[in-house]
Amino acid sequence: MSHVFKLPDLGEGISEVEVRRWLVREGDRVREHQSMVEVETDKAVVEVPSPFSGTVLSIKRREGEIVQVGEVLLEIGEEHELAPKEPAAQRRPSVGIVGELPEAEPEAVPTAPREPLATPSVRKKARELGISLYGIRGSGPHGSITHEDLEGAQPAAAAPHPLAEDADVELIPMRGVRRAVARNVLAAHRASALVTTMEEADVTELWEMRDREQREVESRGVHLTFLPFFMKAALHALKDHPNLNAAVDEEGQVIIRKKRFHFGIAVDTEEGLMVPVIRDVDRKTIRELAADLMVLGKKARERSITLEELKGSTFTLTNYGHFGGRFSTPIVNAPDVAILGCGRITERPWVYRGSLAVRKILPLSLTFDHRVTDGAEAGRFLMQIVHYLEDPALLLIESV
Structure with a gap:
């Protein structure tokens, strides 16, 4: 059977x-x-x-x-039950109640197919x-x-694209991750009221701290980037602003505040943007977060990551500054209601302790769903992140 x-x-x-x-x-x-x-x-x-x-x-x-x-x-x-394979040139005779039926001549004009x-x-x-x-x-x-x-019937062949024969263009099918990204960002725009607010942080002290500790951490086989520090700063700010660590239940018309902190981290791959999830950010050290980022980033780029490792985020971060960008308007990763974008750190003239100095400045962009919170809370949330990044000792004092 x-x-x-x-x-x-x-x-x-x-x-x-x-x-x-x-x-x-x-x-x-x-x-x-x-x-x-x-x-x-x-x-x-x-x-x-x-x-x-x-x-x-x-x-x-x-x-x-x-x-x-x-x-x-x-x-x-x-x-x-396997169907016997027939020679390509051989045709089965048509058989009716009274025996074999004559085959139509090749030259015969076909009649219109019945509806x-x-x-x-x-x-x-x-x-x-x-x-x-x-x-x-x-x-x-x-x-x-x-x-x-x-069931089992093959889809009809799609009509060729009007530009298929144009030698001056290249047609690339939207498949896989690229197709998913296109669908998800459109869905986010249709279902959410997205607003972006921006700020800058003087991360000179954070830069120096990372430089001091990088060799020690890398001696344990872990590459230390700025992203684990950004994650910890966002974590502490989210604890005071839980509306940004949430989702919206459309049918029930309720905001779901989440008490766990699972951060989606945007990773650029050859196939497109993927968002693996670092779980329990509040229970891990800076070094443990850096190790998780290495493992999941490698899996995402190799396409060996599992569905379980790509679901369940409560908040999202994207570090596009690695590629040279400054400010942006990142799109939320549904069902999250907020995403923090981190731009390129550059040296700029800055008023520091009453004097003009050259400091390392980080641009930050926060996109949030206006259905869940407003610009005032989003601004306070972003300024709290700036506070932690400008005084990184607080991250060590309050972190696991």
């Missing part, structure tokens, strides 16, 4: 994946829980296991195709899946096509 293997619900609201690589072929014998296919979600690359053992009878999706949750990926059964029988709901579903009803043999009354008949 054969079984259809449908794309399971992978959690985190994932509705579709891209088939990245098949790990089996038709005719292969597979075991229960054996990985069958490698798919790319909007967050990570994962392997999907088989729910049962058997022989792969047919693979329904090609590598590179987009598949929705619940759609058929392949069929598994017993070896004797497929299907209910409006089936037609709507076929349109959503990009499937043509022509060529599908219906199993319903009078040969009508049912929802079950759509």
Whole structure:
């Protein structure tokens, strides 16, 4: 008896994946829980296991195709159920009740295809899946096509892009992480009232502290960047401004203040921006945070990161200053309601203790959801972060 293997619900609201690589072929014998296919979600690359053992009878999706949750990926059964392969040039004769029917001559003019029988709901579903009803043999009354008949049917070939033949342009499909980023930032703009406020911090003392401690930390195999200090400053400020460590329940119309501190950290990869999550920031030292950043950053760039390591953030930081930027208007990483952007540290003339001096200045940009808080609280929150960064000894006094 054969079984259809449908794309399971992978959690985190994932509705579709891209088939990245098949790990089996038709005719292969597979075991229960054996990985069958490698798919790319909007967050990570994962392997999907088989729910049962058997022989792969047919693979329904090609590598590179987009598949929705619940759609058929392949069929598994017993070896004797494999369809016999026919020579390419051989054609089966048509057989009717009274015997073989004569084949149409190659020169015959084809007649217009008959309109497929299907209910409006089936037609709507076929349109959503990009499937043509022509060529599908219906199993319903009078040969009508049912929802079950759509399972496993191949989507119709997409029409070529109008610029496909233009030698002066290059067309790059929006797939994987890039497709997810595009969808998520649009969703954030549609669902949130985003406002950005900006400030600057004199981080000269922080710079000197990091320089002093960097060799000691790196002797333990950990690269010490400024990001763990930014995380600790944001942590202490969030404890006094819990509305920024929150989410919004649209249906219940409530603000969900979160008592755990899991920070999403934007990481630039060849595939696009990914946001691994550092958990329990309030329970870790600067060195432990630096170690976590190294591990998760490497996993994100190698695409070996798991879905579990990409979910559950309560607040987000992005350090675009590493690439030369100063101020920006970063977009919140839903369902978070705030994101802190850290720009490039530069030497600038600055009034320090009543005198003009050359100091190291860090630009900061905070984007927040105005539904949750207002500019006054956001300003106080950002100034508290500046206070901690300008007096880094406070970070050591109040941190784990």
